[in-house]
Amino acid sequence: MEGFLQNYGFLLVTLVQQALLALSLYFPFMAGQLSLASPGFYALGGYIAAIMATVDSCASLRNALGWTIFPLEWLVAALVSGILALIVGIPSLRLRGIYLALGTIAFVEILRVLFLNLDITGGAIGIFDIPQLFEERWSYILIFGPLLVVVLLFIHRLQHSRTGRAFKAIREDELAAGAMGINPTYYKVQAFVIGAVLAGIVGAMSAPLLNTWNARQGTFDASVSYLAYVLIGGSRSLWGPLLGAALLAALPELLRPLRDARLIMNGLVLVVASIYLPHGIVGALSRLWSFFSTPSAARGGE
Amino acid sequence: MSMSHILQADRLSRNFGGLQAVDNVSFTVEEGEIFGLIGPNGAGKTTLFNLITGLTPVSSGTFSYRGKLLTGLAPHCVAGQGIGRTFQNIRLFKGLSALENVKIPQHSRTGSGLMSGVLGLPASRHEERVVEEKAWELLKLVGLSGRAVELAGNFSYGDQRRLEIGRALALDPKVLLLDEPAAGMNAAEKHTLTAFIREIREQFHLTVLLIEHHVPLVMGLCDRIAVLNFGKLIAIGAPAEVQQSQAVIDAYLGAE
Ligand SMILES: Nc1ncnc2c1ncn2[C@@H]1O[C@H](COP(=O)(O)OP(=O)(O)OP(=O)(O)O)[C@@H](O)[C@H]1O
Numbered sequence: 345m346e347g348f349l350q351n352y353g354f355l356l357v358t359l360v361q362q363a364l365l366a367l368s369l370y371f372p373f374m375a376g377q378l379s380l381a382s383p384g385f386y387a388l389g390g391y392i393a394a395i396m397a398t399v400d401s402c403a404s405l406r407n408a409l410g411w412t413i414f415p416l417e418w419l420v421a422a423l424v425s426g427i428l429a430l431i432v433g434i435p436s437l438r439l440r441g442i443y444l445a446l447g448t449i450a451f452v453e454i455l456r457v458l459f460l461n462l463d464i465t466g467g468a469i470g471i472f473d474i475p476q477l478f479e480e481r482w483s484y485i486l487i488f489g490p491l492l493v494v495v496l497l498f499i500h501r502l503q504h505s506r507t508g509r510a511f512k513a514i515r516e517d518e519l520a521a522g523a524m525g526i527n528p529t530y531y532k533v534q535a536f537v538i539g540a541v542l543a544g545i546v547g548a549m550s551a552p553l554l555n556t557w558n559a560r561q562g563t564f565d566a567s568v569s570y571l572a573y574v575l576i577g578g579s580r581s582l583w584g585p586l587l588g589a590a591l592l593a594a595l596p597e598l599l600r601p602l603r604d605a606r607l608i609m610n611g612l613v614l615v616v617a618s619i620y621l622p623h624g625i626v627g628a629l630s631r632l633w634s635f636f637s638t639p640s641a642a643r644g645g646e
Numbered sequence: 647m648s649m650s651h652i653l654q655a656d657r658l659s660r661n662f663g664g665l666q667a668v669d670n671v672s673f674t675v676e677e678g679e680i681f682g683l684i685g686p687n688g689a690g691k692t693t694l695f696n697l698i699t700g701l702t703p704v705s706s707g708t709f710s711y712r713g714k715l716l717t718g719l720a721p722h723c724v725a726g727q728g729i730g731r732t733f734q735n736i737r738l739f740k741g742l743s744a745l746e747n748v749k750i751p752q753h754s755r756t757g758s759g760l761m762s763g764v765l766g767l768p769a770s771r772h773e774e775r776v777v778e779e780k781a782w783e784l785l786k787l788v789g790l791s792g793r794a795v796e797l798a799g800n801f802s803y804g805d806q807r808r809l810e811i812g813r814a815l816a817l818d819p820k821v822l823l824l825d826e827p828a829a830g831m832n833a834a835e836k837h838t839l840t841a842f843i844r845e846i847r848e849q850f851h852l853t854v855l856l857i858e859h860h861v862p863l864v865m866g867l868c869d870r871i872a873v874l875n876f877g878k879l880i881a882i883g884a885p886a887e888v889q890q891s892q893a894v895i896d897a898y899l900g901a902e
């Protein structure tokens with residue numbers, strides 16, 4: 345039992361964490377914006393938590409707060425990520441489509457180089473010996489799990505709200521959305537900021553989990569992975585990123601017996617999925633569902 | 647400048663490179679009027695609508711609504727002033743349901759923010775009920791309430807045109823700009839549409855600007871007509887006057 349929890353518990357934590365990061369990308373997606381900035385905010389959030397948890401100048405604060413320093417770290421990470429997203433988002437969301445994607449990749453890269461060279465972020469070595477929130481790594485599910493539930497509920501409610509409709513209108517046709525009284529810039533920035541806040545919080549929660557934090561967190565590779573989660577799972581439903589993250593993050597583990605061939609298999613799954621499932625897995629499933637449910641409804645009508 | 651004009655265009659111009667798409671156009675529209683805009687292909691009619699609604703910036707000139715300057719405002723601000731429109735090449739939110747299409751423009755009339763909506767606070771719940779009710783009313787008005795959950799993109803051409811008018815009405819406009827609403831409709835549908843435009847003008851106290859190629863429809867429906875040719879306003883007046891204007895006859899014959 346102990347070993348099971350150790351192995352699969354940690355895998356589960358990783359899956360939930362990756363799902364959350366995929367969902368952080370899904371927010372700008374809802375407003376039709378292809379942003380790959382999440383890893384940057386994830387790294388930023390992690391550094392904020394790591395710094396607050398280790399630097400001497402915060403020692404008295406840590407002593408005074410006890411374990412409640414952790415929620416404070418999340419809050420600070422959320423705030424800083426949100427403010428940075430606002431500053432970066434307003435100019436860069438003028439860019440459209442692939443240019444926005446490229447701009448956000450550049451943003452992630454700039455942050456990475458910054459983290460690599462600043463003293464406070466520990467340079468190339470990074471920050472290590474970050475105090476743990478839990479004794480066992482699988483216990484982190486106790487924070488990531490509820491966060492995932494909250495985020496899913498948030499998106500579900502958002503989709504049927506005034507703000508969610510504005511996002512969808514912009515995704516469908518930005519020009520028409522403007523002519524219907526929606527300020528596209530405002531809502532694009534809002535969607536971008538929400539995604540950034542989420543990525544920042546996930547970063548702050550992940551720093552103690554991983555124990556060390558350095559510039560390898562939040563790279564271009566990560567941007568591509570999260571994008572793959574969303575595209576392969578399906579970008580039109582909140583279940584898409586979730587399923588995509590679960591499948592793709594678990595895949596390397598499941599394919600472990602194949603040893604070196606697993607990377608090839610991993611790539612193969614990506615290619616096959618993107619060719620045969622243009623609307624992602626969830627999109628394909630919902631088509632399948634309507635395909636099988638329509639004839640039976642017709643039969644009932646005879 | 648008389649205050650009775652609801653709309654006033656003053657020397658509006660727009661050029662694309664060397665092309666003068668709208669050239670020094672001035673006119674006024676009275677409240678409650680159905681104001682027709684005709685002219686050969688490429689005359690600048692759609693561009694004029696785009697200038698009014700802020701989708702295309704003007705090169706020079708101004709446009710005002712009840713004495714308030716609209717030129718220079720962003721499209722969503724113009725819409726917020728109560729100016730609704732349809733598009734010549736139908737721009738519905740095709741991947742969304744008909745119901746969502748008529749909910750979206752109620753945006754500027756409502757105000758609940760992100761958290762209020764997500765948490766379902768009482769104010770936002772009340773607002774949602776009003777939005778929902780109004781959306782159904784509008785779908786009924788355009789005869790699509792039986793297909794509210796279908797995606798707009800799956801509708802036939804005529805149904806999409808009607809839904810687009812419904813969507814523009816959801817903005818609660820005082821002025822409605824219709825860009826070739828009868829395009830692609832058969833004679834019977836055109837007839838119904840004419841009656842429908844009259845009806846909504848009464849019901850919503852609208853001022854209507856209408857671009858249309860189908861001459862009988864324009865002549866029968868409009869109180870006044872303006873004729874554009876190569877971006878210039880070449881005639882304006884009651885349908886019968888305009889029809890007899892030599893400049894108009896030349897423009898149409900010359901365009902053949
Ligand atoms: N964005 C643009 N860039 C360059 N030229 C444009 C643009 N929009 C319109 N034009 C040109 O301006 C002129 C007027 O176009 P507009 O669409 O306003 O005509 P229209 O009167 O609506 O014609 P139609 O009856 O065919 O719809 C045309 O010559 C058109 O090619």
Ligand SMILES: [Mg+2]
Nearest residue numbers: 691692693734
């Ligand atoms: Mg036109």
